[in-house]
Amino acid sequence: MLVLGVCSLKGGVGKTSVTLGLASAALARGVRTLVIDLDPQGDATMALAVDDAGGTGADVASVLADPRASVVERAIAPSGWADDGLDVMRGSARSAAHDGPGSDADLDGLAFALSFVGDYELVLLDCPPSLGNLTRAGLTACDRAVVVTEPGLFSVMAVGRAMRTIDELRRGPAPALQPLGVVVNRVRGRSTEQAFRLEELRSLYGPLILTPFVPERAALQQAQGAARGVHTWPGEPAAALADVFDDLLDRALRAPRTT
Template identity: 75%
Template sequence: MLVLGVCSLKGGVGKTSITLGLASAALERGLRTLVIDMDPQGDSTMALGARPQAGDVASVLDQPDESTMRAATVLSSWADDGLDVLAGSERSAVHDRLDGTDVDRLRYALSWVHGYDLVIVDCPPSLGGLTRTGLAACDRALVVTEPGLFAVMAVGRAMRTIDELRRGPAPALQPLGIVVNRVRSRSIEQAFRLEELQTLYGPLVLTPPVPERAALQQAQGAAQPVHAWPGAAAAELARTFDALLDRALRAPRH
């Protein structure tokens, strides 16, 4: 079971879109997948059509055991089987502090989870306790950015956070790489930022980048996987997420 964290230390770069694209690719491939929504905004939970019932990620962090995990895990409306969601909640914000007391809670809760091929952890777009707790439970971390000045600067902070966790409470954590989202092929500024990222991080910059296409927002707005959305743009996005998922699945795990 690969546990993959999706993170960004800058909001608005499409981190949840990448989470949903990877979930769509995993569903298309028949991988049994759990998406954990650590973001108090709960966007992944909403887009996946998950309806929390007897619990959510906040209750799991309050009491990380088998019964709370089971109660908080619900089926996505994307499929009749094979894609589950540990539902997000604004109540999880109480755990978004940096005192280090919660960092092992999700990892402990996942010791009760079995039967999945892939777990995707959608972290909040900030360096707080929830992001640290989410990443500490992961084998690999995917950093999401877009080709703009401030987003590129945030990549460095995210990579330092991953290294800090690897040297401390999460020795198994490794960076999978950097996925560049919302790329416009004709933008001179974006081309400059892409070159800057490649100079700084080399092979950690994953290919292909995710192109900016309205089809991605359309599919998410309809609570549908992009692999099921019609049109050439959606098919292009589907191939991109397939390639990113391949990269994640090839990564060695402890």
């Protein structure tokens, strides 16, 4: 099971959209996947069309508070995107209560909880867009992490902070954690400013800049707004986006892992 954290230390760069694009690629390929919605905004849970009519009362905040097998089981629900193959550990605004400062010992709860999840090949962990205890706990549970950015000044600066956080965790509570790389989102083909920032990213991070870039296309927001994966959305722009996420998923699944 590969546990892949999707993070950004700047909001608004499309971190959850990238998580959903990877989930769509995994579902289309038949890779059994669990999405953990660690962001208190709960956008991934909503976009994945989780039906909570059963009312188990458990969510990711419950797991953080009490990471037992029975709680983990109740916190996971099927995605509405498909009958099988894609599940969600429900997000919750209540998880914000776990975002305060804590010791390294407090970071291990989610990693422990993952030992109780079902038979998944891939876990996608959508972290909050901030450097709090939730993000640190999420990354501590991961094998690999991708940092999502867009080619703008402040977003590029946030990549450095995220990479330093990953390195800090590697030297402490998460020695197996490795950066998979940087996903550049919302790229426009004819922007001089973006071209400058892309070159800046390449000069700073070299092979850690993952390709292909994710182009800015309305189809991605349209599919997610309709609670569907981009692989099932009609039209050539959606098909092109699906190809991008297929390639990024390939990169993630091929990455060697420390055991």
